[in-house]
Amino acid sequence: MKEKFSFKKQYRARTIFNIFNFLFFTLVLVAVLIPLIKVFVDSLDASGSYGIRLWPQNPSFSAYKIIFSTTALYQPFLISLYVTALGTFLGLFMCTIGAYVLIQFEMPGRTLFSYLLLFTMIFSGGLVPTYLVMKDLHLLNTLWAIVLPASLNVYNLILMRNFFEAIPGSLFESAEIDGCTPFGIFTRIVLPLSKPALASIGLFFAVAFWNEYTNFTIYISNPKLFNFQVKLRSLILDDQSLAAASSEGIYAKTVQNAAIIVAVLPFMFIYPFCQKYFVTGITMGAVKE
């Protein structure tokens, strides 16, 4: 009798907790989504009569049309795509070859190589010396200054190495006996077996290169080479570059809102399909550093 009563009490406590939990997450989701929704809604409102509505009045895509018909606005978008594609490719190239060399445990100098890589995680030259090296290499105001240094990402390289380490060594041995060259083993065994890691780490690189901003502000001063993040930042900070929009009767802030949406659009397209790879990537890193 007594036991039954306590079960009932527990069940009631559980229900109350569930209701509380449901309310809590409703609130969390509202807090996460409202800023994004508000920006999206206002980007559709050409007249700029925003208020506190969360739905558009007379929705129109005119601000988006402005962005994709003004050279100064769509060129940065193309630069972003270019940097992301090139950077992700080079990043994966560096990661995979580096990781493949680091799993050759018998190789003389392997330990030295891994210490050289690890040391960069402890100590760095810092912003100014790196800038001066870029200047001496004549990389200032070229997109190589963005792509090349970031393509060697030691953290991602070590994630990749951990993944390669898990490939059974017997596979390498039998391939070697069958006359496979080291490069053949790399392209025919290691890479095909590492598709999930390539997807996760590739996505990490892609997001990082798409979102790149700091290095552009340091190394790039030629407006023709700005990526979309830099352009978005200047749109938000000074409305002068929005003269074209206001001449067509579109509220400058609407173009700012639309530019934010354009900056996240490519990511929003892939996110629902790739979310699992992002999560695999971080748990892979968390579990075995």
Next chain:
Amino acid sequence: MANINSTVTMKKKPLGGKSDLRTRIWKYRYFYIMFLPVLVALILFYYLPMVGIRFAFYKYTPFAPPTFVGMANFKRLWSTPSFWTAFRNTLEISLVNLFLSMIISIVVALLINEIGHLRLKKTVQTIIYLPHFLSWVVVASIFMIVLSPQGGFVNQVLLSLGIIKEPIYFLAEEKWWRPVYFFISRWKETGWGTIIYLATLTSISPELYEAASIDGAGRFKQTLYITIPSIMNTVIIVLILNLAKVLNLFESVFVLYNPLVYHVSDVIQTYVYRLALNANAPDYGFSTAVGLFKSVVSCMLVLFSNWASKKVRGRGIL
């Protein structure tokens, strides 16, 4: 480098006896060639800048060749109040953010873990991970618009509810800047921060909970006596890992601060940036010295974290 050179000289030699060094190097010759791009990038972009650290001891501007001045830059650094403001701000902002991120992420992870409905749980996770992938520029842009005193959403809501009389310029008032910064950081990173705790939570053996409920422990007591002790190890690891990054604060502050709030928001990296690149008279020598100070303190923090990590879980972070 030495290894690569010896591969070249070894080319014509016949394969020697057992596992002598030359044979091993010859055996791995293709791997040295493969590693070359990584090594070149490593030297150019990571090790050459370290050579440039010598400029911390030079007087160096774009307009004159560097001249050696010994410790003068460091003496100047020691007596510059704006440097110490930046140093203090870096520590305060980072540490508060670290503390907040742990508490909030753990609580949210525990509550996500209690969501029974699987689809609902997945949806919540998908949405709260999302802001992590937005760039700091995008996040700053969103909040600069939403928090704007001229028709920004938050000010309009507060005005129409009668909570405030005058719009608040959240990002340009000293007393508001830090709370707003912490809110925005948490908005962006809380979801992502829960992943590691959720991974730990799923690894707790269900038998522990069964045993506890047989012993009469309710959900709350189970959380208190099983869940929390089980994630304690992860909590410490996350704390240690993040401690190493305390001084690396840059982009998030850089896109959210402005000259009106330098006093509470300027951090070491933004200070170096302004000194070196954004001034009318860039001072490479002094800014390198500030950067070196930061690198050395950071290095000590990483080594301490590594040592602490070895103590706690028998494995370093490096």
